[in-house]
Amino acid sequence: MTTSWNRIPRVAHAAEVTLNRRGQPLPGASHPLLAYGLGRSYGDVCLNPGGSLLHTRDLDRFIAFDPDTGRITAEAGLTLDDLLRFAVPRGWFVPVVPGTRFVTLGGAVANDVHGKNHHHAGSFGEHVRAMTLRRSAGECLEVTPDDTPDWFAATVGGLGLTGLIETVTLQLVPVRTPWMRAWSQRFDSLDEFWELDARAEREWPYTVAWIDCLNPGPRGEVGRGIYSGARHATTAPARSQYREPRRAIPLDPPVSLVNRVTLRLFNQLYYRQSVHPTARAVHHLPWLFPLDAIRHWNRIYGYKGFYQYQCVLPPHAQKDGMQALLDAVAASGQGSFLAVLKRFGDRAGPGMLSFPRPGATLALDFPERGNETEHLFRRLDHIVQEAGGALYPAKDARMSPDLFRSGFPRWEEFASFVDPEFSSGFWRRVTK
Amino acid sequence: MNRLQSVVILGATSAIATAVARELAEHGARLFLVARDGERLEPLLQDLRVRGDDASGTRILGTTADLADIDAHADVWAQAREALSDNIDAVLLAWGTLPDQEACNTSVATTLEAIHVNGTSAIAFLACIAPDFEQRGRGVIAAIGSVAGDRGRQSNYVYGTAKGMLATYLQGLRNRLFFSGVDVVTIKPGFVRTPMTEGFNRAGALWAEPDTVARGIVKAMRRGRDVAYLPWIWWGIMTVIRLIPEYLFKRLKL
Numbered sequence: 001m002t003t004s005w006n007r008i009p010r011v012a013h014a015a016e017v018t019l020n021r022r023g024q025p026l027p028g029a030s031h032p033l034l035a036y037g038l039g040r041s042y043g044d045v046c047l048n049p050g051g052s053l054l055h056t057r058d059l060d061r062f063i064a065f066d067p068d069t070g071r072i073t074a075e076a077g078l079t080l081d082d083l084l085r086f087a088v089p090r091g092w093f094v095p096v097v098p099g100t101r102f103v104t105l106g107g108a109v110a111n112d113v114h115g116k117n118h119h120h121a122g123s124f125g126e127h128v129r130a131m132t133l134r135r136s137a138g139e140c141l142e143v144t145p146d147d148t149p150d151w152f153a154a155t156v157g158g159l160g161l162t163g164l165i166e167t168v169t170l171q172l173v174p175v176r177t178p179w180m181r182a183w184s185q186r187f188d189s190l191d192e193f194w195e196l197d198a199r200a201e202r203e204w205p206y207t208v209a210w211i212d213c214l215n216p217g218p219r220g221e222v223g224r225g226i227y228s229g230a231r232h233a234t235t236a237p238a239r240s241q242y243r244e245p246r247r248a249i250p251l252d253p254p255v256s257l258v259n260r261v262t263l264r265l266f267n268q269l270y271y272r273q274s275v276h277p278t279a280r281a282v283h284h285l286p287w288l289f290p291l292d293a294i295r296h297w298n299r300i301y302g303y304k305g306f307y308q309y310q311c312v313l314p315p316h317a318q319k320d321g322m323q324a325l326l327d328a329v330a331a332s333g334q335g336s337f338l339a340v341l342k343r344f345g346d347r348a349g350p351g352m353l354s355f356p357r358p359g360a361t362l363a364l365d366f367p368e369r370g371n372e373t374e375h376l377f378r379r380l381d382h383i384v385q386e387a388g389g390a391l392y393p394a395k396d397a398r399m400s401p402d403l404f405r406s407g408f409p410r411w412e413e414f415a416s417f418v419d420p421e422f423s424s425g426f427w428r429r430v431t432k
Numbered sequence: 433m434n435r436l437q438s439v440v441i442l443g444a445t446s447a448i449a450t451a452v453a454r455e456l457a458e459h460g461a462r463l464f465l466v467a468r469d470g471e472r473l474e475p476l477l478q479d480l481r482v483r484g485d486d487a488s489g490t491r492i493l494g495t496t497a498d499l500a501d502i503d504a505h506a507d508v509w510a511q512a513r514e515a516l517s518d519n520i521d522a523v524l525l526a527w528g529t530l531p532d533q534e535a536c537n538t539s540v541a542t543t544l545e546a547i548h549v550n551g552t553s554a555i556a557f558l559a560c561i562a563p564d565f566e567q568r569g570r571g572v573i574a575a576i577g578s579v580a581g582d583r584g585r586q587s588n589y590v591y592g593t594a595k596g597m598l599a600t601y602l603q604g605l606r607n608r609l610f611f612s613g614v615d616v617v618t619i620k621p622g623f624v625r626t627p628m629t630e631g632f633n634r635a636g637a638l639w640a641e642p643d644t645v646a647r648g649i650v651k652a653m654r655r656g657r658d659v660a661y662l663p664w665i666w667w668g669i670m671t672v673i674r675l676i677p678e679y680l681f682k683r684l685k686l
Contacts, residue, residue: 018630021472058447058627061475062482075475086483 002053005298006042007305008397011049018055022166026136032423035160037077037104042308043397044425045159056106070172076106076165092172095127101289106165111394112157112349114356119345120205123356125156130169136421154417157351159393161427163419175232180287182230183279190223190323197343204229208342212267213326214335222330226275230287242283248295256302256367263335301367309380310363310392317387318360324383325362332376336364352410355392393426404430434572434654438462438516442499443527445472447626451646457484464512465494499527500549502556509561522653525554525575530628536590543590551594555601562605565614574617574653575602582670585686606658615656621645622666
């Protein structure tokens with residue numbers, strides 16, 4: 001059964017078709033279509049219950065690369081992993097990468113993904129120079145930000161609903177080495193986080209913070225954590241061999257390994273890890289993609305799966321809102337394994353449904369515990385909606401139509417660009 | 433160690449052959465690719481030229497030909513020699529189809545067609561190129577067989593017959609060319625996630641990815657291995673399967 005990364009929901013598809021080449025006619029059928037790449041989104045944004053999935057993993061060919069300008073064109077099923085392997089030795093880097101490199105170009109566009117460098121580089125869509133979009137009626141649209149701005153704004157962040165993204169042209173950024181300079185520092189409260197962030201974001205193009213949402217800091221409030229910043233290094237360290245460790249969770253444990261005891265222990269240990277207040281050299285792989293080193297890490301939550309809850313709060317509400325969210329999580333006793341807090345830069349994403357926007361974003365993982373989990377999510381939803389924030393469709397399996405509409409006010413404008421033959425579980429759920 | 437600097441790949445658009453070609457292109461090899469379908473070959477050549485930093489397309493070349501057509505073989509080989517300036521380090525035979533055993537059971541023509549595509553046509557090509565290698569006195573010839581060729585089973589013995597015939601031919605060729613310094617490599621993949629096996633239930637630990645198998649093929653060709661089971665675990669599995677006495681084996685539903 002094809003699922004997304006968190007394994008919720010488990011749904012059946014009427015058909016699954018592998019696309020092998022560009023220009024292949026889309027299957028005509030009585031049920032709706034949706035492209036599926038590596039399934040690294042969470043929830044039903046990449047699922048199409050009762051409909052057809054178009055597997056794009058074999059659409060992974062390079063088409064053109066200009067080594068002088070760093071502009072690359074490739075089929076949309078190419079992974080960021082493949083792209084980085086190609087680009088880094090040639091002195092180029094993907095301008096925006098999410099927390100895993102096992103996503104396709106098409107998926108990165110469709111979700112307008114962001115990275116730890118959002119305050120510096122914006123979202124993925126800002127670096128896309130062109131796309132080809134195959135529509136179910138048979139035509140193939142050439143979509144660019146200048147010539148077809150409306151189609152561009154609909155397709156970037158368009159959740160794969162405007163048609164099949166077949167090729168993507170991306171502007172890479174130059175780097176000197178595969179290495180980064182990185183530092184980290186503990187903080188005891190959210191107040192300290194905001195102070196640190198205000199100073200660090202000017203100097204460090206990549207920043208992110210991990211929060212311990214179980215254990216209070218010395219002043220009794222939840223919000224202690226570790227802040228990290230990094231930039232691409234201009235020189236490699238003297239002993240610059242790096243081999244990524246290859247570990248894997250070999251099988252599904254019968255029950256979730258994430259529970260109150262393991263969480264508290266993990267969070268204590270994580271908080272106590274050594275920090276590096278002065279910058280040191282680290283390879284880009286472990287710094288940008290720490291979880292990629294453990295294959296199938298989603299298995300730790302067992303067969304029943306887990307939820308991710310990622311929201312963004314606007315600047316005027318971010319401080320109080322984040323504290324309220326963390327307090328609600330702490331009060332519920334359902335701590336999250338990893339809580340990640342990141343302040344977005346001042347610009348909104350280029351898509352009508354782009355998630356990145358000015359403000360701060362918090363991401364939390366929770367094992368599936370039925371009503372207890374849903375009860376907590378309702379409280380969090382309430383805080384997000386009151387603050388004028390939004391949930392991230394790529395990480396959502398349950399938001400209400402009402403919360404979607406308030407978080408993405410351009411959704412009706414977007415709906416007019418949706419291909420009549422395309423749909424997803426997510427789209428049917430939030431527009432009903 | 434064999435050099436793999438200029439390589440001919442036949443049946444290049446198959447998933448395994450494509451992965452081999454990518455690995456070689458990324459290491460700067462000169463390639464000549466042959467495939468039946470030009471609409472699939474062109475995008476692959478384009479992809480390999482980007483990976484191989486060959487924007488002008490001088491090192492990575494190809495042509496379309498139906499390799500099941502034995503009459504085309506001499507011409508394909510002449511084109512390959514010309515494209516790689518008559519300096520070929522290695523050849524990989526990778527064309528083939530997975531026939532529907534049920535259909536073969538009721539059709540003599542389907543059976544013979546499957547044996548021709550997977551067996552006879554490959555042997556014909558090997559027979560065509562062997563004298564060249566013999567004369568040159570170096571290089572490596574590799575062909576993709578299958579674990580299915582190790583023992584006939586009711587579920588796919590027509591395919592197995594063709595691959596088994598190919599394996600025996602390669603054995604003899606290996607013996608013949610040994611004395612002139614040419615390596616002949618028999619590749620025996622197990623279950624691989626490719627379009628060929630699309631209809632199968634591909635859950636389980638025995639299914640390998642095309643790039644994993646491709647890395648094994650490149651390594652086996654470099655080292656001039658005789659027979660390479662890929663992944664290696666299939667050597668153990670097939671040893672057990674070969675050892676089951678026939679009077680028991682015929683009762684199994686495999």
